[in-house]
């Protein structure tokens with residue numbers, strides 16, 4: 001029976017000489033996390049040796065997050081305040097062997113106030129290899145985590161709407177949209193892995209005054225022929241020109257505003273006036289204006305969709321700023337009015353957050369401008385109400401650059417003031433540093449597709465320069481472009497969200513620690529080895545002899561197994577923090593140990609022709625490693641290239 005069922009798991013553990021059933025602790029997810037099985041037995045051992053109350057021992061067990069510090073560590077003061085750590089350590093170590101189930105760990109090692117526990121090397125492969133094999137793709141996921149009630153699946157899954165990517169149509173994909181796409185896809189997969197019902201939503205920036213400005217630009221610099229030849233490229237060039245032309249007026253109006261003056265005069269003439277007039281036409285539904293708008297929107301949409309397929313990103317829903325509902329906007333305005341939140345100010349409708357919250361620097365939210373045009377904030381509020389009605393979500397995550405910090409904190413606060421406290425609590429703004437410096441690395445206004453082409457070119461050069469990698473990776477175009485995309489993804493995901501990392505084509509295509517190409521290379525190499533020498537199909541049938549190398553003290557295979565046992569812990573931590581670097585660094589650690597396995601097997605004299613011979617036990621470990629590596633890559637969005 002498979003270990004994915006309690007009965008199968010229990011019988012495996014019994015066969016390994018442990019008592020059944022596994023001691024129960026409410027925090028332990030023994031079907032999802034193998035370390036929780038270790039914790040449960042260890043807690044029981046500690047309880048029997050030290051006589052602490054139920055629950056205390058389990059909670060005292062910490063996870064060092066680094067195999068060199070043991071598989072578990074117990075800070076002794078957490079077990080008892082009466083005895084000194086030294087006395088407690090010697091009491092536990094001296095009585096240890098006599099405790100039941102103590103065969104799971106070697107005799108604990110005192111280390112200051114800590115006691116370190118390491119799995120018995122003989123136990124590890126016999127337990128972990130079937131555990132991983134039985135779970136396959138599900139290893140490292142926890143489908144019960146996203147249930148409304150873990151113990152009652154009938155109550156259903158929780159639902160999360162994740163808004164990400166959300167590029168604008170006037171300015172093509174920018175570094176921040178790329179970063180949002182990569183982080184958002186990762187968070188979507190992470191939530192799916194944790195059993196949530198996930199709606200991936202793209203909120204296209206296709207409405208508002210910038211689009212109107214683009215249309216003003218079209219009147220001045222647009223060319224039908226150029227648009228036909230390269231719609232998005234031409235739009236981008238028109239946008240860049242009109243944007244530059246408009247800047248002096250923007251600066252002047254801001255200067256006036258900052259110095260307490262009235263920018264009305266500046267804003268009622270020149271490009272400001274032209275832009276506002278076009279926006280008014282858009283709002284009034286002027287057919288001619290909307291035909292042009294739709295052409296821009298369609299061209300842009302087509303471009304983005306092909307970009308997403310290149311990046312391996314999908315959405316359940318394409319929403320857009322233009323998809324607002326006038327009724328909901330009226331509803332928002334009514335709520336604001338009824339609650340005395342909005343007021344007239346110099347001809348526009350605003351919410352004075354500073355006044356309402358009493359917080360200095362709270363600022364003002366513009367709801368309708370001087371021309372009575374709806375604003376970004378009004379669309380946002382209406383959207384939240386609409387999305388809640390449409391999806392009835394438990395959580396909505398916005399994966400948006402930190403240029404929206406103020407926007408979202410004000411909007412969430414305003415929702416509370418509007419009496420939608422519960423709804424506001426469901427909204428999460430997952431922000432990240434917008435400084436990717438992508439544009440500076442290549443020519444300005446280079447389109448995203450071209451950037452991806454450049455990455456592939458760099459990738460080809462990098463592979464050519466490393467013959468040992470080239471042997472494994474090969475020359476196929478599709479492989480090289482996948483490996484290049486992996487480079488891009490890994491580079492974005494290795495940095496914490498708040499880090500102002502920079503985009504670096506040379507670095508991301510290099511074979512170096514934590515780089516995408518390096519990860520793919522190792523996956524392909526493993527896959528190739530296992531293809532040539534298939535691993536045993538049933539790891540429980542391995543003989544002691546076959547496992548000999550694997551259970552050798554300090555062998556890289558042993559360390560590899562200890563790392564593989566940690567994987568569900570790593571995904572759980574990522575789920576808590578909504579950060580990806582933990583997973584990338586984990587993959588890096590796995591590759592590091594894997595490298596050591598192969599180093600030791602390199603035949604002396606470096607004769608490359610000699611085929612490597614692996615024991616069935618080693619192959620079973622590599623098979624489990626391929627599974628875990630592949631699972632980690634997939635959750636990051638890096639599709640493993642199979643041999």
Ligand code: ARG
Pocket residue numbers: 163166167168177203204205380398400404
């Ligand atoms: N289109 C915006 C940008 O590129 C991001 C959209 C953020 N999402 C939202 N619901 N306001 O900066």
